[in-house]
Amino acid sequence: SCVERTFIALKPDAIQRGLVGDIINRFERKGFHLLGLKFVQPSRQLVEKHYEEHLGRPFYEGLVNYMTSGPVLASVWEGKNIISSSRSLLGATDPSKAAPGTIRGDLATQVGRNLVHASDSPANAEREIGLWFQPEEVQSWSRALKKWINE
Ligand code: DAT
């Protein structure tokens, strides 16, 4: 198995609903390693680049409006198989289909207000980290607990 980095964003509804602590707590408790964290009001241009794969879809305009409607908590995390594992923690894209115990399954009801983003591939993770973060905003550090999480 491989150690990967990923980009996680708490969307404007997570901020408005006061769910920052709850959601971040789930990633910390899982044992993922926090490398970068910042509270940003994304520009339309940034969100359009972030979601460029969805350009032309019927929900695209609504998605860009939602994502620019307020500040987002952008973050970079590292962990073993974190890309698939973090998406499991999020649950299905449509919260009405997301399993209980997942972030979307527990806390959301609609696909257009699904609280959180996580990269879906190593290439997209690197692309998204580069869009949202300057290199110096991503820290390199190790913690004493490391060997109790990864053998
Ligand atoms: P995910 O966020 O699980 O990676 P995605 O990349 O397919 O899902 O879509 C990006 C976002 O676009 C998703 O989080 C919510 C929105 N979206 C996707 N499909 C949608 C749909 N059918 N109707 C409304 N919004 C949708």
Ligand code: MG
């Ligand atoms: Mg996606």
